[in-house]
Amino acid sequence: MNDMTRVDPRTEVADVKISARKAQVYYGDNHAIRDVDVDINARMVTAFIGPSGCGKSTFLRSLNRMNDTIPGCRVEGTILLDGENIYDRRVDPVQLRAKVGMVFQKPNPFPKSIYDNVAYGPRIHGLTRTKAELDEVVETSLRRAALWAEVKDRLHAPGTGLSGGQQQRLCIARAVATSPEVLLMDEPCSALDPIATAQVEELIDELRAQFSVVIVTHSMQQAARVSQRTAFFHLGNLVEFGATDQIFTNPGDPRTESYITGRIG
Numbered sequence: 001m002n003d004m005t006r007v008d009p010r011t012e013v014a015d016v017k018i019s020a021r022k023a024q025v026y027y028g029d030n031h032a033i034r035d036v037d038v039d040i041n042a043r044m045v046t047a048f049i050g051p052s053g054c055g056k057s058t059f060l061r062s063l064n065r066m067n068d069t070i071p072g073c074r075v076e077g078t079i080l081l082d083g084e085n086i087y088d089r090r091v092d093p094v095q096l097r098a099k100v101g102m103v104f105q106k107p108n109p110f111p112k113s114i115y116d117n118v119a120y121g122p123r124i125h126g127l128t129r130t131k132a133e134l135d136e137v138v139e140t141s142l143r144r145a146a147l148w149a150e151v152k153d154r155l156h157a158p159g160t161g162l163s164g165g166q167q168q169r170l171c172i173a174r175a176v177a178t179s180p181e182v183l184l185m186d187e188p189c190s191a192l193d194p195i196a197t198a199q200v201e202e203l204i205d206e207l208r209a210q211f212s213v214v215i216v217t218h219s220m221q222q223a224a225r226v227s228q229r230t231a232f233f234h235l236g237n238l239v240e241f242g243a244t245d246q247i248f249t250n251p252g253d254p255r256t257e258s259y260i261t262g263r264i265g
């Protein structure tokens with residue numbers, strides 16, 4: 001092996017954005033996630049798939065401490081973001097969620113103007129100093145979310161007045177406005193029609209140039225279209241995790257195969 005082909009261990013480490021080891025999530029006595037080990041790579045889309053109730057959303061929420069907001073929910077094990085334990089007492093969950101943003105199943109714009117929805121995060125985190133800087137962040141975020149052209153003339157109209165697909169892109173603009181490093185998306189297209197779904201999928205592909213994206217989806221086609229890595233969950237366990245092509249064409253576990261061929265789920 002010459003120097004050109006040798007893997008640089010420093011680069012390898014740098015490429016892992018989130019690393020979970022022996023992660024457990026409980027809701028009271030319900031042990032919903034068991035012993036999950038996963039590395040989420042930078043600048044890649046990772047899909048979480050599996051039958052309803054297997055724990056995809058629960059595990060996704062543990063990656064930005066969204067589970068903290070659910071009474072009785074507890075997370076054990078280790079979850080590192082850039083090598084730092086996100087459950088360390090010194091970590092402020094609000095700051096963490098600016099770095100690890102989230103987009104939910106149902107578009108949930110705030111009852112505010114389009115502009116104020118996007119400006120919300122930069123304002124509360126004090127990311128801009130002047131109105132001109134804030135205007136620029138709002139415009140850039142709306143452009144990244146492929147929504148600018150449709151809303152630039154009505155920035156002060158309510159966000160809730162947009163169509164469902166536009167509202168979801170507004171929520172994506174709101175999430176990217178704080179320049180997150182990771183974007184968690186929980187079934188972001190389930191309330192959208194095929195055209196809006198295609199737009200959001202295209203957007204996800206563009207976002208991975210800058211962010212690490214994790215998407216929970218019930219659609220196998222969507223996982224295959226948008227992701228490079230796929231994790232298959234079943235009954236709270238991570239059964240299989242690997243390159244999306246391999247998971248879909250040559251799964252290593254019979255449970256994965258049954259799910260992707262439609263026999264369970």
Ligand SMILES: Nc1ncnc2c1ncn2[C@@H]1O[C@H](COP(=O)(O)OP(=O)(O)OP(=O)(O)O)[C@@H](O)[C@H]1O
Nearest residue numbers: 027030032050051052053054055056057058059070
């Ligand atoms: N807020 C909650 N309080 C108590 N239990 C919960 C809560 N959310 C999820 N659970 C339980 O945790 C387990 C995993 O649920 P979760 O919603 O994470 O699965 P999922 O794979 O995302 O399902 P779906 O595909 O249907 O959204 C289930 O047993 C569920 O009942």
